[in-house]
Amino acid sequence: MLNGRQAPWAVAAAAAACSAVAIYFSTAAHEVALLAWVAPVPVLSLAFALAARLRRGEATARRAWRRLAVAAFLASFAGHAAWVSLYHGILPSAALVSMAGLLGALFAGAVLFAGAVASRLGAGAGILAFPCAWVSVELAMARLSPHGTAASIAYSQVDVLPLVQLASWAGLAAVTFVVLLGAAGLAALAGDRPDTRWRWGRLAVPALVALAALALGQWRLASEPGSGRVLVGLVSFDEGMPHQDTTPRERALGVLERYLDAAGRLARRGAEAVVMPEKMIGVAPADEDEVRSRLASFADEHEVLVVAGLDISGDRPRRNLAEVYSRGHRVVQYEKQRPVPGLEAAYGRGSEPGLYRAPGGMTGVAICKDLDFPGLAAEYGRAGAGILFVPAWDFVRDARLHARMAVMRGVEGGYSIARAAADGLLTGSDPLGRVVAERSSSAAPVSTLLVALPLGRGRTFYSEHGDWFAWLNVLTAACLAGWAAVRRPPAGAPGK
Secondary structure, eight states, rough: OOOOTTHHHHHHHHHHHHHHHHHHHSSSTTOOOHHOOOOOOOOOOOOHHHHHHTTOOOOOHHHHHHHHHHHHHHHHHHHHHHHHHHHHBBBOHHHHHHHHOOOOOOOOHHHHHHHHHHHHHHHHHHHHHHHHHHHHHHHHHHHHHHTTTTTOOOGGTOOOOOHTTHHHHHHHHHHHHHHHHHHHHHHHHHOOOOSSTTHHHHHHHHHHHHHHHHHHHHHHTOOOOOOEEEEEEEEETTOOOOOOOSHHHHHHHHHHHHHHHHHHHHHTTTSSSEEEOTOOOEEGGGGGHHHEEEEEEEHHTTTEEEEEEEEEOOSSSEEEEEEEEEEEEEEEEEOOOOOOOTTTTOOOOOOOOOEEEETTTEEEOGGGGGGGGGGHHHHHHHHOEEEEEEEEOOSSSSSHHHHHHHHHHHHHHHHEEEEETSSSSEEEEESOOOOOEEEEETTSSEEEEEEEEEEOOOOOHHHHHHHHHHHHHHHHHHHHHHHHHHOOOOOOOOTT
């Protein structure tokens, strides 16, 4: 058991260091799934140890809680420096450091909240309080942050397919909750020392919840992901980036011809749809008609659905579009709804989902960062989309992370994802989150991938009912806070 007596700085520093390392390697581009289950445990153990001393009537000075707050903040701040290293030189450093600081403050608040609840209501309530508090934080970030759900703990579990299936019923919140409930159970076991036989029961309940979630997910994985299949070709290349440079004119049209040549090879191999990256070329006002005519003619000649990312420079603001062509006509013009803050400040924002009823069923199109936001992606699930075509443009270092975030949207919405990213990955995944095929956009001078994807059914429980589970966590956290507030605080408790 960790020594909670006044939480000496040496103990607090050791706990902070251990948590920081685990957070660092379970977030951003690292995503070591197991570490997410233990990352909060060292500092959270101190909170449960302090709470236990209070319940036993032992005087605990305010400085012990301050040490805990500092340790929790530093653990999260240092751990989330992974985001600084991932996007350094791409996004403003001040914004990245500020984000790490905000996450540190929120994490410290969640740890103190769990400790305060445990001190007044018992360790069992504290175990529940921690995941409920952090799910509430993630819900707020998803609604308010310009980066959506990027920092969610749930993405660390993206390769744990049985657990990921929870997202089809309850979204990212359910995955985060199960992981942190397990961490809180371990922390209570390590930090508390009850004189009862129920000590191990504090871990048994989180363990049973995790096992039930994995069993339910395994059952879903045994089901068919959908009926019918579509053969999708993905094409991208990194040579000569940025492709959207429209000066001189011959550059953009030359890049377009390279894409159409690669798409033609995929079509001759049987591709029914071809997806090209976000902003694959820039289109000046004088060239718009010619570019669109070439795309329409190609779709007609090869009898293939074409999804192309275009940067329209003649409009003010500029437009980041994904245009879909079929049988010689443009059938969808979708404008990106979530431009990258700062980098795409000159671009407008779309407001409508891109949907098209193809012969095989409803299909959708979205662009890159749009899929950082589950609420937006859920619209496609509600519409019954079976597959989502996603032109994208990543930053090399975040290629896998951003691709897996899109995979999670497919699980939540019940559709396959066909994502073609420049400076990233070509990825095809099914509605159960299984990556069917994947290839780096830098794997060849022109990288292509042909993948058969099932047409999902869409309309999952989550896409129909949204963040119901996350709001249930908010309500539970509020009830625990209210209940704890009316209980007489032990001597030395925070706020006394």
